[in-house]
Amino acid sequence: MFLPVPFPVRLPFLFVLLLLSLSKLAQAQGGFGRVAGTVIDAQSRQPLGFATVFIAQTTFGTNSAENGTFQLTNLPAGSHELVVSFLGYETLSHKFTLQAGQQLSFRFEVVPKANQLQEVVVRADTNWRHNYGVFLKNFIGQSANAAQVQITNADVLYFHFDARERVLTAEASKPLVIENRALGYRLHFVLEDFRADFKNGQVFHAGHPRFEELKPRNKAQQKRWAAARLKAYHGSLMHFTRALYTQNLEAEGFNVRKLQRRPNPNRPPEQEIQAGLKRARAASKPGITVTYAGSGGQEDSLSYWGRMSRLDKTVAYLYKDPLPYGHLVVREPESNRLRLQFEDHLNVVYAKEKEEPNYINQNAFAKRRAPGPQTSLITLLEPYTYIEPNGMILNPYSHVVEEYWAFEKLAEMLPLDYEPTQTE
Secondary structure (H helix, E strand, O other), rough: EEHHHEOOOOOOOOOOOOOOOOHHHEEEEEEEEEEEEEEEOOOOOEEEEOOOEOOOOOOOOEOOOOOOOEEEEEEEEEEEEEEEEEEOOOOOOEEEEEEEEEEEEEEEEOOOOHHHHHHOOOOOOOOOHHHHHHHEEEOOOOOOOHHHHEEOOOOEEEEEEEEEOEEEEOOOOOEEEEEEEOOOOOEEEEEEEEEOOOOOOOEEEEEEEEEEEEOOOHHHHHHHHHHHHHHOOOOOHHHHHHHHOOOOOOOOOOOOEEEEEEEEOOOOOHHHHHHHHHHHHHHOOOOOOEEOOOOOOHHHHHHHHHHHOOOOEEEEEEOOOOOHHHEEEEOOOOOOEEEOOOOOEEEEEEEEEOOOHHHHHHOOOOOOOOEEEEEEEEOOOOOOOOOOOOOOEEOOOOOEEEEEHHHOOOHOOOOOOOOOOOOO
């Protein structure tokens, strides 16, 4: 059984950052490993000292020595993404799996960047401040935490707005340095892509963040950060995927139901709407309604077709009963890997925490209402994708999120090695 529900349009936010619980994975697989290697210039074959080498979206990182060598010790066993970044060179990333007690060795050859970036940077951008505000809104977010987040080197950003396609893109000449005073982290974010498509209502960003713990002024601040981190974790996509893998959704506060989107039966076909608008604009004068001969009085005014064009193209139908795990995940007998696999869309309600006021007040013209449970949507862009024992979605390009998870942007992001504790 399903129930029709209104479906407000919100900007989806596609995370391309891997959600990996490192310490849980280490516990599941029974240990830690070590990674070492060398970073060299691909053209000169000379070692690159002081290159940044880190595991994406974690606090695990280091710099290469003068001879280009590096090592990362005490890495939890499991899947990782190692990133090599050096000013003036293309960022290199490599995904690998580390076994307990294993030592892996890599040789990374990084390529110098072309000079197009400098050619663009020198051009004056009279709309920079406006575009930066749009970037902050769609990259950092609009939550209460976002007010305490600052990009300390914003001058490395430059933007391009395609007015015809209504697409804003951003690039950065250096890693963004982002201080999150709400959660107590400093991020070094290698921005690979940012695209805000306002015509289609989609936001996409790709990059590699490295986390550093900020030093608290006192124990009171450390306690506030711990509480804020726990609040950011609860109900997040990271929390959901971990609970899904352990089949502990209900106990963790999640309710998952199927949602379908179907064509709006009250909205005429797009071709008919456009023809009606064209006909009405040509034949009608303000305040006059034209009817078809023999149409039974069907309205053919400009206001009517304008009203039809503003109707949602689809309506959402929410199924009443929660989805069983067999409709969410499938284990492959041959590999013992778990696939995230479902039809249509998942409507995910986190009942243990209310929406924050900033989420409700995003649309100044929307009807005011009391905060409700946090509700998100997740849609697969592929037939299935794999998740690991920690709940990590292996292919970050395989899904898109909407509603509350789309609202929770970089200001709510936690490092992958974050673990909630009872003391928090």
